[in-house]
Amino acid sequence: xxxxxxxxxxxxxxxxxxxxxxxxxxxxxxxxxxxxxxxxxxxxxxxxxxxxxxxxxxxxxxxxxxxxxxxxxxxxxxxxxxxxxxxxxxxxxxxxxxxxxxxxxxxxxxxxxxxxxxxxxxxxxxxxxxxxxxxxxxxxxxxxxxxxxxxxxxxxxxxxxxxxxxxxxxxxxxxxxxxxxxxxxxxxxxxxxxxxxxxxxxxxxxxxxxx
Numbered sequence: 001x002x003x004x005x006x007x008x009x010x011x012x013x014x015x016x017x018x019x020x021x022x023x024x025x026x027x028x029x030x031x032x033x034x035x036x037x038x039x040x041x042x043x044x045x046x047x048x049x050x051x052x053x054x055x056x057x058x059x060x061x062x063x064x065x066x067x068x069x070x071x072x073x074x075x076x077x078x079x080x081x082x083x084x085x086x087x088x089x090x091x092x093x094x095x096x097x098x099x100x101x102x103x104x105x106x107x108x109x110x111x112x113x114x115x116x117x118x119x120x121x122x123x124x125x126x127x128x129x130x131x132x133x134x135x136x137x138x139x140x141x142x143x144x145x146x147x148x149x150x151x152x153x154x155x156x157x158x159x160x161x162x163x164x165x166x167x168x169x170x171x172x173x174x175x176x177x178x179x180x181x182x183x184x185x186x187x188x189x190x191x192x193x194x195x196x197x198x199x200x201x202x203x204x205x206x207x208x209x210x211x
Contacts, residue, residue: 046059046060046061046074046075046076047060047075047076047077048077048078049076049078049189049203049204051078052078052186053186053205054138054186054188054189054203054204054205055204055205056203056204057202057203057204057205057206057209058201058203060073060074060075060076060203061073061074061114062191062201062203064134064191064192064193064199064200064201065118065193065199066193066194066195066196066197066198066199067119067195067196067197068117068118068119068120068121068123068195068196069115069116069117069118069119069123069133069193069195069196070114070115070116070117070118071113071114071115071133071134071191071193072113072114072115072116073111073112073113073191073203074111074112074113074114074175075111075112076109076110076111076112077109077110077111078107078108078109078182079107079108079109079110080106080107080108081105081106081107081108081181083108085110086108086110089108089110089179090108092152093150093151093152093153093161093162093179094150094151094152095108095148095149095150095151095162095179095181096148096149096151097146097148097149097181098148098149099146099147099149101144101146101181102145102146102181102182102183104183105181105182105183106182106183107145107181107182107183108148108179108180108181109136109145109179109180109181109182110177110179111136111177111178111179111180112175112176112177113163113175113176113177113178114173114174114175114176115133115166115168115173115174115176116168116172116173116174117168117169117170117171117172117173118170118171119170119196120170121170122167122168122169122170123167123168123195124165124166124167124168125165125166126157126165126166126167131194132147132194133193133194133195134191134192134193134194135191135192135194136180136189136190136191136192137188137189137190137191137192138182138184138185138186138187138188138189138190139184139185139186139187139188140187141184141185142183142184143184143185143187144184145180145181145182146180146181146182147178147179147180147181148179148180148181149164150162150163150164150179158174158176159176160174160175160176160177161176161177162176162177162178162179163176163177163178187205188202188204188205188206188207189202189203189204189205190202190203191203
């Protein structure tokens with residue numbers, strides 16, 4: 001399958017050479033060239049939550065910290081499972097439902113995150129510690145999105161392309177990407193972190209703010 005690539009536009013500035021004449025003729029007036037106004041850079045799209053009825057309570061990036069582990073969500077894009085963008089990522093990293101929790105997923109969720117170990121001990125996910133450190137929720141009933149397993153990265157620790165297993169020494173950080181599968185409703189968006197203690201933070205449609 002051919003991946004759809006987004007072309008990037010590049011602008012080149014050409015400077016015309018100027019040499020001074022040693023002739024004694026009267027100086028020649030050069031026509032002033034008006035400087036073209038610089039084009040404002042297009043804003044970087046960090047999420048498409050509004051497409052699914054999720055109104056942000058806070059802007060990304062969003063950081064949640066518990067027990068010395070810091071999780072920062074920098075970007076989140078929700079795609080229909082069979083959309084071109086989702087299919088391209090699924091085929092590149094061979095994503096599967098390794099947890100067996102989401103049969104016939106409707107959505108493929110792609111996140112960019114930074115995790116930082118602020119504790120004094122190693123933080124890891126991998127055999128034998130396979131517990132989730134963070135979780136994403138979008139509804140009260142069957143509202144958890146489950147991380148997809150990138151089969152091409154099963155033996156890669158601390159992948160910066162598609163996260164599966166990781167080990168962070170004290171003071172170490174990792175910026176990477178992580179995929180999720182989901183088929184429920186979008187009522188809100190909440191991040192939960194469970195490391196040492198349990199901390200949750202609403203990103204969109206916080207029920208308490210709606211009261």
